[in-house]
Amino acid sequence: MAVTDILARPFASWSQQKRQGWATILVAVAFAIYPFLTDDDSNIDTIANAMSYATLALGLNIVVGFAGLLDLGYAAFFAIGAYYYGIFTAYQVMPHWSSGWEPLAAVGLVEKINQGGGDLVHFTMSFWLALPTGALVAGLFGVLFGAPTLRLRGDYLAIVTLGFGEIVPIVARNAESITNGAAGLNGVKGPTIPAWFGFEGYSFGVNATPYYYVGMALVAILIFSSIRLRDSRIGRAWMAIREDETAASAMGINLRNFKLLAFAIGASFSGFTGVFFVSKLQVATPEMFNFSVSSMLIVMVVLGGMGSVWGVVVGAALLQLLQTWILPRTTDVIRAIGETVGSDFLMSADLVQWTQMFFGVIIVIMMLFRREGLIPATRAQPKLEMEEQHADVKRGGFVNVDRIEKWHPGTGNALEIKDVTVRFGGLVALNKVNLTIPAGGVIAVIGPNGSGKSTLFNAITGLVTSEGSIKFEGHELIGLRPDEVLARGVARTFQNIRLFPKLTVLENVLVGQHCRLKTLPFGAIFRPPSARAEEQGALRKALDILGLFGNRLTPRANHTVAGLSYANRRRVEISRALASRPRILLLDEPTAGMNPNETLELAEQIGELNAMGLTILIIEHKLDVVTRLANRVTVLDHGDVIAEGTADEVQRNEEVLTAYLGRAHRAKIEAQDAAKETANG
Amino acid sequence: MTSGELFLQQLINGLNLGAMYSLLALGFTLVYGIMELINFSHFNVFMVGAFIALGVLRLMGLDGQNVILSGLPLVAVILVAFVVTMFSTGMIGVGIERLLLRPLRAVTGPAAMILTIGVSYILFNIILIGVGGDTRNFANPLPSVSWHFGEATLRLRDVLIWGITIVLMLGLTYFVQFTKLGKGMRATAQDPEAARMMGVEVDNVVGLSFFIGSALAGASGLIFGLYYNYAKVDMGFSAGLRAFTAAVLGGIGNVPGAMLGGVLIGLIEAGSSQLIGQAWADVIIFSILVIVLVFRPAGLLGRQAPNKS
Numbered sequence: 001m002a003v004t005d006i007l008a009r010p011f012a013s014w015s016q017q018k019r020q021g022w023a024t025i026l027v028a029v030a031f032a033i034y035p036f037l038t039d040d041d042s043n044i045d046t047i048a049n050a051m052s053y054a055t056l057a058l059g060l061n062i063v064v065g066f067a068g069l070l071d072l073g074y075a076a077f078f079a080i081g082a083y084y085y086g087i088f089t090a091y092q093v094m095p096h097w098s099s100g101w102e103p104l105a106a107v108g109l110v111e112k113i114n115q116g117g118g119d120l121v122h123f124t125m126s127f128w129l130a131l132p133t134g135a136l137v138a139g140l141f142g143v144l145f146g147a148p149t150l151r152l153r154g155d156y157l158a159i160v161t162l163g164f165g166e167i168v169p170i171v172a173r174n175a176e177s178i179t180n181g182a183a184g185l186n187g188v189k190g191p192t193i194p195a196w197f198g199f200e201g202y203s204f205g206v207n208a209t210p211y212y213y214v215g216m217a218l219v220a221i222l223i224f225s226s227i228r229l230r231d232s233r234i235g236r237a238w239m240a241i242r243e244d245e246t247a248a249s250a251m252g253i254n255l256r257n258f259k260l261l262a263f264a265i266g267a268s269f270s271g272f273t274g275v276f277f278v279s280k281l282q283v284a285t286p287e288m289f290n291f292s293v294s295s296m297l298i299v300m301v302v303l304g305g306m307g308s309v310w311g312v313v314v315g316a317a318l319l320q321l322l323q324t325w326i327l328p329r330t331t332d333v334i335r336a337i338g339e340t341v342g343s344d345f346l347m348s349a350d351l352v353q354w355t356q357m358f359f360g361v362i363i364v365i366m367m368l369f370r371r372e373g374l375i376p377a378t379r380a381q382p383k384l385e386m387e388e389q390h391a392d393v394k395r396g397g398f399v400n401v402d403r404i405e406k407w408h409p410g411t412g413n414a415l416e417i418k419d420v421t422v423r424f425g426g427l428v429a430l431n432k433v434n435l436t437i438p439a440g441g442v443i444a445v446i447g448p449n450g451s452g453k454s455t456l457f458n459a460i461t462g463l464v465t466s467e468g469s470i471k472f473e474g475h476e477l478i479g480l481r482p483d484e485v486l487a488r489g490v491a492r493t494f495q496n497i498r499l500f501p502k503l504t505v506l507e508n509v510l511v512g513q514h515c516r517l518k519t520l521p522f523g524a525i526f527r528p529p530s531a532r533a534e535e536q537g538a539l540r541k542a543l544d545i546l547g548l549f550g551n552r553l554t555p556r557a558n559h560t561v562a563g564l565s566y567a568n569r570r571r572v573e574i575s576r577a578l579a580s581r582p583r584i585l586l587l588d589e590p591t592a593g594m595n596p597n598e599t600l601e602l603a604e605q606i607g608e609l610n611a612m613g614l615t616i617l618i619i620e621h622k623l624d625v626v627t628r629l630a631n632r633v634t635v636l637d638h639g640d641v642i643a644e645g646t647a648d649e650v651q652r653n654e655e656v657l658t659a660y661l662g663r664a665h666r667a668k669i670e671a672q673d674a675a676k677e678t679a680n681g
Numbered sequence: 682m683t684s685g686e687l688f689l690q691q692l693i694n695g696l697n698l699g700a701m702y703s704l705l706a707l708g709f710t711l712v713y714g715i716m717e718l719i720n721f722s723h724f725n726v727f728m729v730g731a732f733i734a735l736g737v738l739r740l741m742g743l744d745g746q747n748v749i750l751s752g753l754p755l756v757a758v759i760l761v762a763f764v765v766t767m768f769s770t771g772m773i774g775v776g777i778e779r780l781l782l783r784p785l786r787a788v789t790g791p792a793a794m795i796l797t798i799g800v801s802y803i804l805f806n807i808i809l810i811g812v813g814g815d816t817r818n819f820a821n822p823l824p825s826v827s828w829h830f831g832e833a834t835l836r837l838r839d840v841l842i843w844g845i846t847i848v849l850m851l852g853l854t855y856f857v858q859f860t861k862l863g864k865g866m867r868a869t870a871q872d873p874e875a876a877r878m879m880g881v882e883v884d885n886v887v888g889l890s891f892f893i894g895s896a897l898a899g900a901s902g903l904i905f906g907l908y909y910n911y912a913k914v915d916m917g918f919s920a921g922l923r924a925f926t927a928a929v930l931g932g933i934g935n936v937p938g939a940m941l942g943g944v945l946i947g948l949i950e951a952g953s954s955q956l957i958g959q960a961w962a963d964v965i966i967f968s969i970l971v972i973v974l975v976f977r978p979a980g981l982l983g984r985q986a987p988n989k990s
Contacts, residue, residue: 070791148975155719156974159925163967174960357806363799367792
């Protein structure tokens with residue numbers, strides 16, 4: 001960081017965006033003119049190889065860095081792209097010619113080859129057609145491999161992908177009739193540019209320079225796509241999954257689809273590169289795609305910084321530099337020293353042999369001392385001014401409420417919970433619980449710890465399986481996934497705060513809007529006006545919601561939530577839930593850990609949300625909050641509803657006093673009653 | 682061979698492989714049970730174990746196939762080889778845990794697992810650079826005593842491998858079930874925090890599980906050498922993956938599960954090599970891994986991992 005800081009100093013007056021833009025252009029121009037400055041073809045070739053590794057690292061970064069799915073068999077998709085192109089251009093698979101091939105021959109996909117035993121078919125797919133279709137094929141395999149495995153926890157996924165990464169080369173080795181086995185496909189066709197209006201056509205052959213430019217274009221395309229995806233609804237969903245799967249699901253993200261999408265897009269980057277790589281080498285052997293390739297890519301991503309687009313490109317460049325320049329040159333130097341001092345040991349040194357040792361050492365050092373990589377993905381946080389840091393406890397609810405749309409709760413019951421039972425093995429956590437929440441009301445659930453309050457929330461939001469019936473506005477919720485429940489309009493907060501720690505306040509709130517937005521990968525990458533408008537609208541809404549809390553959250557919008565105070569994290573969680581535009585809000589101990597003043601402030605704000613028409617179900621231990629807010633109170637104990645009524649009624653209920661409130665509370669209530677009687681009498 | 686004899690022969694082979702995979706799987710399962718960590722360095726601790734055993738045998742004058750021992754010298758040589766190998770790999774495991782993994786204990790996310798990949802690489806390259814990448818012949822001091830059942834052959838070697846494996850497993854079971862440290866280990870696997878509060882020295886327990894797991898990997902490496910008569914630097918990868926599959930099949934974190942899973946994987950490998958061909962054995966085993974994980978992620982005997990929510 002220090003180096004970039006020093007470089008940036010003269011341009012301090014420019015906006016960060018402008019600086020980054022110019023830096024990118026500068027780097028691109030430097031790469032574009034480099035081939036004209038060097039006579040050494042091998043340098044160009046080395047850089048072209050580095051570019052293909054950079055594209056692979058970019059793809060892996062989507063899977064590992066963005067979505068947090070540790071894929072140790074990523075080279076499998078590289079192999080699939082490579083063999084796809086190889087098989088359709090090499091002279092390996094050659095069926096007999098029949099007239100059925102004529103139409104394909106007409107569009108240039110196959111050609112007829114005359115041979116003694118009869119005419120044969122030779123596949124001649126164009127490189128330019130193979131690039132996108134290879135990406136597509138690899139992406140399909142990504143879905144195929146991903147579908148059964150993505151339900152697994154992260155560490156299992158690592159081992160299964162390791163297995164897949166091993167199987168693909170084995171299949172390539174064993175399916176000799178198609179792949180020519182261990183000897184590999186030879187004579188894979190290099191790309192050509194066909195003749196076109198006076199242009200006489202061009203064949204890449206073995207000249208490194210055209211590959212260099214194609215590689216450069218690929219890197220540029222993939223960097224661009226990675227950044228666009230990262231800064232979109234899709235990227236936010238991936239990072240939310242990486243940070244906390246349960247919370248991501250509860251905030252409306254379809255885990256299976258978005259994990260598969262990460263896998264498929266990552267795989268398609270790899271397939272893309274496979275086509276390029278094999279056309280450049282013009283051979284494909286199983287050994288090109290074994291575990292050492294996958295793990296080298298992991299090293300690149302780890303070195304550069306997981307989730308950091310520029311980081312992984314730098315990581316790939318550094319590793320290539322290490323292998324092709326630093327280690328050989330250092331070996332030369334050591335040997336020269338050996339010759340001078342007459343040491344046979346030094347003279348026979350060969351550091352290139354040690355390449356993989358360095359990989360291991362790099363991983364260990366990075367994990368021990370710099371887990372975020374050389375160029376971390378999380379950006380520097382803007383410093384706060386004094387007045388921004390300072391926030392008085394305010395009374396009287398929200399600020400700028402008029403920017404938030406009011407709710408129209410309607411009439412009747414919002415949520416109807418009938419005979420809901422939840423079991424954990426032999427333990428009955430909820431036993432035939434009944435609860436009705438009228439539209440526009442505030443219902444509180446109280447009870448001792450372990451009485452099933454949070455389990456009730458988990459049952460409503462689909463995080464645990466339950467029996468019975470939970471109807472929201474007439475629709476059954478049981479059986480729905482958490483993200484489907486949220487889409488229906490049921491949002492929640494968690495007792496122990498489950499934000500996405502490495503995302504900023506703003507990003508957390510934007511994730512809340514996930515289910516209300518529609519952008520898909522195409523829209524995220526190309527940003528048509530509709531996608532742009534949607535994103536800007538989402539941003540505005542998120543800022544409006546943060547603005548409700550005055551200057552508590554707004555100045556911190558671009559801070560990661562990990563650094564926020566406890567109370568502020570609670571506020572972000574409520575904002576995130578509000579961002580999904582719920583029709584009922586489930587708050588699980590929203591004031592836990594807050595001091596009395598903050599508690600009062602938040603209680604008033606919750607009351608105001610209700611006044612704006614939002615139906616609320618709240619779990620709370622602080623009885624003054626409950627009394628202030630709730631129309632009705634339900635008391636749970638050991639999974640049973642033991643009382644139901646107004647706050648005042650349940651406080652006098654014998655069973656509630658015994659199970660939860662205790663003797664001290666009874667004394668307090670009796671004292672209050674006595675005081676009232678004295679006042680009246 | 683008749684099909685009955687073939688079956689018997691593959692049963693013998695499968696049990697040998699199973700013994701090897703079981704011991705290796707125990708290391709995965711012990712560490713996973715206690716730390717929820719897939720320890721990739723285990724793959725190559727196994728490989729290093731085979732090379733240490735090779736070196737120990739060579740130091741005792743056993744090189745190649747030409748020295749055959751019997752009686753007391755044979756027992757002594759085998760005993761020394763196992764003890765020295767297991768102690769050495771055990772200490773390697775403890776070193777990895779204490780120096781590299783302990784600083785990461787409090788770090789969430791995949792950092793620790795990625796670190797073990799790096800360690801695995803380093804171990805691999807130490808042997809690659811120090812010893813070389815070619816196949817090394819493993820000494821076989823066992824007399825060629827064998828019993829025949831039709832054309833199926835049961836060798837002294839097979840009986841020895843089974844015997845040693847059974848002794849090690851009984852020892853481990855006794856340790857885990859009946860000793861104070863073993864109890865501490867089980868408690869830590871259930872809930873490290875509670876175990877710590879009840880006075881279990883969690884650091885020691887973690888170190889111990891690495892020692893035992895790695896020592897068993899060493900024993901497994903020695904068995905690999907005795908069975909296949911060679912050691913090679915890349916032997917850790919596929920054996921390790923199979924052993925991991927075995928641990929998952931039995932129920933990761935579950936000690937008897939790892940033993941059962943190892944034997945099953947050994948038998949499956951022997952059977953599928955016979956029926957479909959050695960080249961596809963890996964594909965079949967990984968398919969089993971995927972199928973188990975998808976349909977019964979808790980494994981055959983159920984998972985005994987920490988109750989983290």
